Amino acid sequence: MSPEPKQTPLFQRHRQLGANFSVFGGYRMPLWYRSGAKTEHLAVICRAGLFDTSHMAALRVSGPEALGLLQQCCTRDLERCFGRDKRPLMPGGTAYGAYLNESGGVIDDTLIYQLAHQDYLSVVNAGQGALVSDHLRTAAGNSRLDVTDLTDQMGKLDLQGPASVAILIKTLENPGNVLEGLSFFSFKVDPELFPGSQTRVRLGENIPLMLSRSGYTGEMGFELFVRPQDLTTAWDYLLAAGQKEELISCGLAARDSLRTGAGLPLSHQDIGDWPFIHHPWHIALPFSPDGTGFTKQFIGSRALLDPDRHFYTCAFVGYDLRKITVSETAPPQVLDSAGKSVGIVLTCVTDMAIGRDSGGRVYSVRSPGKPQGFEPRGLCCGFLRLDRPPETGELVSLNDGRRKVKAELTRDIRPDRSAGWDINRIIEEFS
Amino acid sequence: MRPVDELILPDDVGYTENHEWARKDGSAMVAGITDYAQEELGDIVYVELPEIGQSFEKGAEFGTVESVKAVAELYMPVAGEIAGTNPELENRPDLVNEDPYGRGWLVMIRPADPGEMQSLMDKATYYNLLKGL
Numbered sequence: 001m002s003p004e005p006k007q008t009p010l011f012q013r014h015r016q017l018g019a020n021f022s023v024f025g026g027y028r029m030p031l032w033y034r035s036g037a038k039t040e041h042l043a044v045i046c047r048a049g050l051f052d053t054s055h056m057a058a059l060r061v062s063g064p065e066a067l068g069l070l071q072q073c074c075t076r077d078l079e080r081c082f083g084r085d086k087r088p089l090m091p092g093g094t095a096y097g098a099y100l101n102e103s104g105g106v107i108d109d110t111l112i113y114q115l116a117h118q119d120y121l122s123v124v125n126a127g128q129g130a131l132v133s134d135h136l137r138t139a140a141g142n143s144r145l146d147v148t149d150l151t152d153q154m155g156k157l158d159l160q161g162p163a164s165v166a167i168l169i170k171t172l173e174n175p176g177n178v179l180e181g182l183s184f185f186s187f188k189v190d191p192e193l194f195p196g197s198q199t200r201v202r203l204g205e206n207i208p209l210m211l212s213r214s215g216y217t218g219e220m221g222f223e224l225f226v227r228p229q230d231l232t233t234a235w236d237y238l239l240a241a242g243q244k245e246e247l248i249s250c251g252l253a254a255r256d257s258l259r260t261g262a263g264l265p266l267s268h269q270d271i272g273d274w275p276f277i278h279h280p281w282h283i284a285l286p287f288s289p290d291g292t293g294f295t296k297q298f299i300g301s302r303a304l305l306d307p308d309r310h311f312y313t314c315a316f317v318g319y320d321l322r323k324i325t326v327s328e329t330a331p332p333q334v335l336d337s338a339g340k341s342v343g344i345v346l347t348c349v350t351d352m353a354i355g356r357d358s359g360g361r362v363y364s365v366r367s368p369g370k371p372q373g374f375e376p377r378g379l380c381c382g383f384l385r386l387d388r389p390p391e392t393g394e395l396v397s398l399n400d401g402r403r404k405v406k407a408e409l410t411r412d413i414r415p416d417r418s419a420g421w422d423i424n425r426i427i428e429e430f431s
Numbered sequence: 432m433r434p435v436d437e438l439i440l441p442d443d444v445g446y447t448e449n450h451e452w453a454r455k456d457g458s459a460m461v462a463g464i465t466d467y468a469q470e471e472l473g474d475i476v477y478v479e480l481p482e483i484g485q486s487f488e489k490g491a492e493f494g495t496v497e498s499v500k501a502v503a504e505l506y507m508p509v510a511g512e513i514a515g516t517n518p519e520l521e522n523r524p525d526l527v528n529e530d531p532y533g534r535g536w537l538v539m540i541r542p543a544d545p546g547e548m549q550s551l552m553d554k555a556t557y558y559n560l561l562k563g564l
Contacts, residue, residue: 020432020473036474037499253473253499321476325502350476350499378476403502
């Protein structure tokens with residue numbers, strides 16, 4: 001029998017807000033609230049949504065050989081990863097990567113936040129903290145470093161959506177200072193949470209924060225790390241302050257459809273125990289400039305460069321909102337135009353914010369050039385794992401045994417996402 | 432999820448184990464999914480209904496309701512022929528969430544055996560089934 005699911009400190013709040021719960025990563029988490037997943041999905045694209053992400057696990061890796069360990073274990077080359085010109089990760093910078101086993105299969109994916117020289121925070125998926133810390137400790141051997149599981153000492157909220165900037169301007173103690181220069185994939189932390197820091201980062205009534213310009217929705221947004229005892233106050237404060245911006249609480253269903261539309265993988269579903277290569281997340285791998293090798297060696301790298309048992313992961317987008325059912329025991333098949341099975345479906349959801357025009361082009365509700373009167377009903381979308389390389393634009397059929405759905409292989413799903421936009425552009429558009 | 436005590440369970444319908452309901456309407460029956468079912472599924476974004484005139488056995492699959500979370504099959508509460516389908520659902524599938532026993536009805540059935548209505552659960556029995564879930 002599986003153990004009783006854990007709860008985050010916000011569980012009672014979720015109940016009061018009418019959440020419909022489901023167990024995810026060992027935690028009982030809100031799937032959606034009273035407004036429903038569709039409204040929540042659209043809120044994050046058009047306005048703002050607030051997610052409880054305290055179930056995620058956090059590991060601190062620190063000590064003189066911390067960078068060496070992460071270079072050995074993480075697929076990302078932390079000495080060549082930041083910005084377009086591939087600078088080394090620096091304190092205040094964040095990088096996405098994955099931890100692999102020797103066969104190149106994914107143990108978990110991670111966002112690494114560099115706190116200081118030889119001091120990192122690695123956030124991994126809910127329930128994966130113990131597994132990943134064991135992996136890191138084993139790899140570390142006698143190296144001079146510590147791996148500390150901070151999961152239960154960390155509360156985390158994701159404030160996502162273009163209006164999140166306006167809400168932070170109202171709720172941060174010194175918004176000008178904090179948001180200045182806070183580019184995509186960078187963060188600032190209050191000295192009370194991390195003594196080495198210089199900037200005060202406080203929310204409302206003196207809640208110290210680590211504020212990171214990241215999230216997993218594809219839209220402009222922030223992750224707010226707080227102490228667990230401050231979590232409920234921060235949640236209530238943000239929801240109250242964001243009323244004018246129509247900020248609403250959002251659950252895991254919207255998070256799943258948002259991340260899929262944004263082309264982001266779910267660990268243990270879209271990436272898993274098969275070689276982590278030939279997928280849309282090439283940014284997570286340290287390819288050398290000519291693309292034939294890697295700029296560093298890491299656990300699993302040899303297997304990734306051996307072409308024998310490779311699969312090819314790619315995104316797809318359908319022609320209406322109808323989904324097929326993805327079951328792990330009998331994965332739906334991908335059929336090519338000749339009706340031959342060429343792979344399986346990993347994720348299939350509906351992104352309710354997108355639709356096609358009469359010519360078949362995909363627009364989102366926020367696309368600047370969308371057709372007049374465009375009211376999308378949503379398109380099914382997700383990820384496929386093929387036995388051979390995909391061709392962008394190729395049409396396939398997805399079959400779960402009950403229903404067949406036509407889909408187009410694509411490089412990207414929901415167009416015109418706001419995640420990487422300049423903060424000033426957002427402020428202009430939303431003031 | 433609302434507690435079972437807060438779910439709407441009308442007295443004038445019969446219930447199935449698959450969370451469908453059926454109500455007598457003259458010699459025909461109107462059927463839909465229960466408040467519990469719509470709440471479990473979440474936002475309903477698409478409803479697939481059969482052609483009028485098709486016949487199904489009791490318990491046979493006659494269509495699907497699709498929510499943001501899942502695709503759920505619909506099963507006939509009684510054997511019979513489809514005499515009508517709700518035309519509003521094509522553009523307003525959310526009516527199933529909003530008003531599951533009213534404007535969110537799914538199909539009208541001409542029952543093969545009018546007496547089969549008696550085989551459905553009454554409100555108290557269905558309530559106890561939900562309590563046990």
